[in-house]
Structure formats: structure tokens, C-alpha cells
Amino acid sequence: MSEPARVRIVLPPVPDAELLAARAVQDVGARLGFARDTLEEVKLAVVEACLNALEHGAGEVEVEVLGHRNGEGPRIEVLVTDHGPGFDPRRVPSPQIEAKLHGNRKRGWGLELMRHLMDAVDVVSKPGYTQVRLLRRRGGQ
Amino acid sequence: METFELRVAESIGVVAVLEVTGYINNEGGEAIAREAGRLLDTGTRVLLFDLHATRIINSIGISLLLEVLERTLDLGGTLAFCCLSPSISKTFQIMGLAQYARIFPDRATALVELRPAP
Numbered sequence: 669m670s671e672p673a674r675v676r677i678v679l680p681p682v683p684d685a686e687l688l689a690a691r692a693v694q695d696v697g698a699r700l701g702f703a704r705d706t707l708e709e710v711k712l713a714v715v716e717a718c719l720n721a722l723e724h725g726a727g728e729v730e731v732e733v734l735g736h737r738n739g740e741g742p743r744i745e746v747l748v749t750d751h752g753p754g755f756d757p758r759r760v761p762s763p764q765i766e767a768k769l770h771g772n773r774k775r776g777w778g779l780e781l782m783r784h785l786m787d788a789v790d791v792v793s794k795p796g797y798t799q800v801r802l803l804r805r806r807g808g809q
Numbered sequence: 810m811e812t813f814e815l816r817v818a819e820s821i822g823v824v825a826v827l828e829v830t831g832y833i834n835n836e837g838g839e840a841i842a843r844e845a846g847r848l849l850d851t852g853t854r855v856l857l858f859d860l861h862a863t864r865i866i867n868s869i870g871i872s873l874l875l876e877v878l879e880r881t882l883d884l885g886g887t888l889a890f891c892c893l894s895p896s897i898s899k900t901f902q903i904m905g906l907a908q909y910a911r912i913f914p915d916r917a918t919a920l921v922e923l924r925p926a927p
Contacts (some may be wrong), residue, residue, distance in 0.1 A: 684834060687811060690865065708864060708896035715867050765905040769879050774872035777904065781868065784903045785896075 672745075673699055673735035678728050679718060686718035689731040693744060696735040700742040702806050710744055710804045713785040716778035717748040717800045725750025725798065742806040743787075747799055754793040811865065813837040815844055823854040823886075824924055826916065830862040838873030845877040854886035855923050859916050861892035866900065878910055887911060891919040 675692040679685040690711040697707040714731075721729040727750075734745040763776045782789045788803040813831040820826070825848045829841065845856055856877070881888045889911040893901065901907060913919035 683836070684811070684832065686867070687832065687865075705895040708894060709899060712865060712867075712896055712900060715865065719867055719869070763904075765875075765908065768872075768875055769882070769909065774875040775868060777868040777871055781900060781903060785899070 670738050672737070675733040677731045677733075679722060679731060681722065681727075685722060685729075686715045689714050689718050689733070689746070689748070692731065692733040693746065696733050697744050700735045700737065700744065700806060702742070702744065706804070706806070706808075709785045710746075710802070713782045713789075713802055713804075714746050714748070716782050717746070717802060720778050721748050721750035721752070721798070721800070724755070725752035727751060740805065743808075744802075744804050746802040748802070749797070749799045751796055752798060754795050754798050757791040757793065813840065815840050817844065817848070818859065820848070820853065822925065823852060824857065824920070825853045825855070826857045826859055826920070828859045828862070833863060833866040833870035833874075835867075835869040835873070838870035841870075842873045842877055846880065849880060849884055849886065854881075854884060855889065856881060856886070857889045857891060857913075857916070857919050857923060859891050860894070860897060861916075863897065864894050866897055871900070871904070878906075882909065887923065889913060889919055889923055891916050 673696050675696060677688055677692055679688060693711050693714050694707055718729060730749040732747040736743045760779050763780055768774050786802045786804050787808040790801040792799045811832040816828045818826045818828045878888045891913040892915055
């Protein structure tokens with residue numbers, strides 16, 4: 669059993685901090701032999717998870733990027749943790765472009781994009797602690 | 810790579826081509842919305858966004874593109890994109906954007922389709 673490659677980052681509350689996490693995904697994924705296009709999809713999903721955490725969390729956002737080689741094959745796992753009020757992912761509506769185009773609120777795509785771009789998205793949330801876990805296998809989706 | 814730039818590469822008649830470079834985030838999306846608004850206010854009715862130098866976009870940038878799309882459609886115009894990276898193409902597909910905006914593989918093909926016949 670080999671240890672996963674592991675990068676831990678605490679995102680500062682500054683513009684484009686989410687790109688720090690995207691760069692970590694790039695580095696870990698490249699070591700695992702992920703294709704460029706696959707990595708760009710993972711980066712997009714991770715950017716969305718980080719944006720949500722930075723926007724709704726309270727203070728620091730922690731990101732852990734893990735590159736696994738063993739067991740089920742090469743895969744990237746990303747954990748994004750914030751300490752905001754939390755939310756119920758079952759109550760996040762699936763956005764519809766027709767409604768978004770004619771409505772005032774055009775945002776609300778983040779979770780939907782994550783779910784389509786990753787092989788698995790799990791959310792654990794309670795007041796003071798929310799963790800989004802994203803998983804993408806090499807050759808997945 | 811992620812530094813945002815926006816340039817009106819061509820503006821002929823009612824058709825304008827906007828080249829976007831870098832990360833389309835809130836600031837990039839706002840810059841796009843401002844420039845698109847200016848073009849629409851001065852008679853442009855077809856906006857073609859060339860994204861060949863853009864590899865990443867976020868959902869705030871996307872929401873601002875939707876505002877541009879809504880305004881363009883309200884004026885009876887057309888919003889189009891070309892040269893999408895595979896991940897951005899997939900993102901637009903997930904959103905269902907192709908129902909309302911036109912998507913082309915390259916700029917030359919787009920302009921042949923979008924320019925009014927002489």
C-alpha cells in the first residue's frame with residue numbers, strides 16, 4: 669500500500685484564492701498521469717467547491733488534494749472544508765437554464781457542475797463544519 | 810495563463826468578435842458584460858466570443874455570461890462562442906447553453922455562419 673501524494677492548503681480570503689487549489693490539482697494529477705482535459709474538468713469542479721466555501725464559510729478554507737495510486741487505480745480526491753453555517757445539499761435546486769435566463773438570480777451552478785464533472789461528490793455539513801469531497805478517477809466520467 | 814484580457818478583435822456591421830484570454834471570474838465576467846453592453850448599445854446584434862485562450866471559467870463568470878445572453882436575446886440578437894476547450898465545452902453542455910447560444914469549433918466557421926449574407 670503506497671501513501672497517497674498529499675497537498676494541504678489553507679486558502680486566504682483574497683481574490684482568485686481558488687486558483688491555488690486548482691494548481692495543486694494540476695501538480696498532483698500530472699504525477700498520476702491524468703490527461704490535460706480531465707485535469708481541467710477536475711480543476712473547474714474544485715474551483716467551484718472552493719468558491720462556495722470562500723463565499724459561505726466563515727474565515728479559513730482548508731483544501732486537501734490527495735493523489736491515490738493503489739486499490740481502485742489512479743484517482744484524485746479533494747477535500748474542501750469550511751467553518752460556515754452549513755447547508756443541506758438535498759435542498760439545493762438543480763438549476764435550469766430557462767429559469768436562470770429569465771430570472772434575477774443567474775448563479776447557483778456550482779454543485780450541479782461538480783456533480784457532472786466528478787465521479788463522486790459527497791457533502792457533510794453541519795453548523796460550523798462543511799466538507800465537500802470530490803473524487804475523480806483517471807479515465808472516469 | 811490566468812491573467813484576464815478582453816479585446817474586440819473585429820467589429821464589422823452588426824457582428825463583433827471578442828477575444829477572451831485567461832480566467833473568467835467575477836471581474837472578467839463584469840468586464841465582458843460591460844463591453845458587450847457597450848457593443849449592443851451601439852447597434853451590434855451578433856456577439857462572438859473567441860475563447861481559444863481561456864482554459865478556466867467559474868460559475869460567477871458563467872452567471873455574467875448569462876446576463877449578456879439574456880440582453881442579447883431580448884434585442885433579437887445572437888450570442889455565439891468558438892474555440893472552446895473541452896472542459897468549457899462540457900460545462901456549457903451541462904448548463905444547456907447550446908439551446909440559446911451558438912457554438913462553433915473555430916472563428917472562421919463561426920463568421921461564415923454568423924455574418925449576414927451580402
